[in-house]
Amino acid sequence: MSAKLFNWPNLVTWLRILMIPVFIGVYYVPYEMISYEWKNIIATGIFVFAAVTDWLDGYLARTLNQMSAFGAFLDPVADKLIVVGALIVLLQLGRVEAVVGLIIIGREIAISALREWMAKIGQAKSMTVAFVGKVKTTSQMIAIPLLLFHDDLFGIVNCQWLGTILINVAAVLTVVSMLYYLRKAYPHVNAG
Secondary structure (H helix, E strand, C coil): CHHHHCCHHHHHHHHHHHHHHHHHHHHHCCCCCCCHHHHHHHHHHHHHHHHHHHHHHHHHHHHCCCCCHHHHHHHHHHHHHHHHHHHHHHHHCCCCCHHHHHHHHHHHHHHHHHHHHHHHCCCHHHHCCCHHHHHHHHHHHHHHHHHHHCCEECCCEEHHHHHHHHHHHHHHHHHHHHHHHHHHHHHHHHHC
């Protein structure tokens, strides 16, 4: 059991989870120690690094043939935790509207519960990730670092403006993908 719990892919996933308090903690460091701009840069770097580790743990699992049921459970949990942590930070900083945060976080909770229920009734395969979900995730994973960085990038890209557009697109796609999953689950409502 411990070999599957602490294989290389899962260690990378655990690292992503351990980065969450560091990521959030950056904004609690006094301004005398780290300036506002550097807090944004550090938080953005941590979030981007976490996104890279998300790709890395999957790559290692396939390459080293160390895929496990525990890893399949832990990876999406880590993804959701880092996204929810980032959204809460962005809400606190006033860079994301509360309704957008509520839509994205609420969807994550609802779909996780729906997937668990579908697995209990033996219909887990019908809850595979849809294309709209992948587009939503891509939009969200580009928006969050832009909103964390907050300043103009290379004097050309207004990160707050572009990030706001992308996170709003992600929120709309979040609703669409949630409706997709609910439609997939509807035929099984009487099974539970």
